[in-house]
Amino acid sequence: MSTGEVRFIGSVTDVDGDISVITIDEKYFRGLDKLDSYSEMDVLFWFHERDDVNHRNVLTVVPRRHGETEPRGVFASHSPSRPNPIGLTRVEIISVDGCRVTVRGFDAFEGSPIVDMKTVRAHKL
Amino acid sequence: MSTGEVRFIGSVTDVDGDISVITIDEKYFRGLDKLDSYSEMDVLFWFHERDDVNHRNVLTVVPRRHGETEPRGVFASHSPSRPNPIGLTRVEIISVDGCRVTVRGFDAFEGSPIVDMKTVRAHKL
Numbered sequence: 146m147s148t149g150e151v152r153f154i155g156s157v158t159d160v161d162g163d164i165s166v167i168t169i170d171e172k173y174f175r176g177l178d179k180l181d182s183y184s185e186m187d188v189l190f191w192f193h194e195r196d197d198v199n200h201r202n203v204l205t206v207v208p209r210r211h212g213e214t215e216p217r218g219v220f221a222s223h224s225p226s227r228p229n230p231i232g233l234t235r236v237e238i239i240s241v242d243g244c245r246v247t248v249r250g251f252d253a254f255e256g257s258p259i260v261d262m263k264t265v266r267a268h269k270l
Numbered sequence: 271m272s273t274g275e276v277r278f279i280g281s282v283t284d285v286d287g288d289i290s291v292i293t294i295d296e297k298y299f300r301g302l303d304k305l306d307s308y309s310e311m312d313v314l315f316w317f318h319e320r321d322d323v324n325h326r327n328v329l330t331v332v333p334r335r336h337g338e339t340e341p342r343g344v345f346a347s348h349s350p351s352r353p354n355p356i357g358l359t360r361v362e363i364i365s366v367d368g369c370r371v372t373v374r375g376f377d378a379f380e381g382s383p384i385v386d387m388k389t390v391r392a393h394k395l
Contacts, residue, residue: 146383149316151274151354152326169345173353175329178343186345187358189314191274201277204300218303220294220311220387228298229276229386233312233358258271261354262345 153191153258155244157251165236165251167259169244181241183264188251191258192230200226231260238264278316278383280369282376290361290376292384294369306366308389313376316383317355325351356385363389 154176155169167188169177180186195201203226205216219227236248246262279301280294292313294302305311320326328351330341344352361373371387 146318147278149276149278149318149321149355149383149385151276151356153272153274154353173329173345176343176345176353178330178341179346180343183346189354189356189358193271193274196274204298205303216303218301218305220298220301221304221308221389223388227386228279228301229314230274231276231314231386233314233388258274260274261352261356263348263358264346 151191151260153260155259157190157253157255157257157259160255163249164239165248165253167246167248167251169246169259171244174244177241177244177246180238180246180262180264183238185235185237185265187233187235187263187265188248188253189260189262190232190234190253191260192225192232193256193258194254195225195230201228201230203227232257235265276316276385278385280384282315282378282380282382282384285380288374289364290373290378292371292373292376294371294384296369299369302366302369302371305363305371305389308363308391310360310362310390312358312360312388312390313373313378314385314387315357315359315378316385317350317357318381318383319379320350320355326353326355328352360390
């Protein structure tokens with residue numbers, strides 16, 4: 146086995162400053178049960194604009210945004226250009242309204258497909 | 271776009287107590303550059319034993335291992351049975367020797383395919 150298939154469960158439907166709305170497909174609605182009792186979650190998303198052979202062949206990067214001048218391996222970075230175009234961000238859960246999950250601190254562009262969400266810890270219960 | 275393809279970059283080749291060895295395919299070797307200057311990373315891996323229609327259709331779970339008795343949505347859990355069989359664990363980087371990365375605290379079974387690795391913070395530099 147050398148490949149796997151991910152099925153996108155939703156997408157980023159709105160971004161306003163540091164607040165984003167993730168809309169989950171209705172078929173996954175039950176998977177959101179009790180999500181609103183958590184304060185944080187890790188979101189896996191797809192860098193859909195980097196899902197091509199050139200970006201997926203990138204193995205070293207220079208993270209200039211972080212003041213770096215030397216190359217480093219992609220696995221020692223959060224570069225969106227990497228063998229698997231998956232992003233990972235820990236976000237704050239603001240509210241869950243039906244299939245709409247409003248979060249703070251998500252850095253994915255509007256339109257980015259969502260791969261998975263995993264809660265981190267509870268504080269609201 | 272409703273699906274994406276992940277290409278496994280390596281696998282878990284040895285597990286001994288809380289120490290695991292991740293062996294990365296040679297073609298991705300350069301991606302490991304400077305990984306050894308970090309102390310922690312997030313590892314994305316594939317729950318290959320749950321990659322079937324039954325496990326991927328699971329939307330609610332009862333996390334009995336964590337003392338729970340009530341069902342909750344999979345996105346409010348770390349259940350390996352979920353729409354996309356991707357696991358996420360933060361591990362300690364012990365050493366990097368060629369394509370072999372030795373880590374502590376990884377809960378993936380031996381043989382699990384690796385999807386991605388993302389360093390968290392430096393402390394060794």
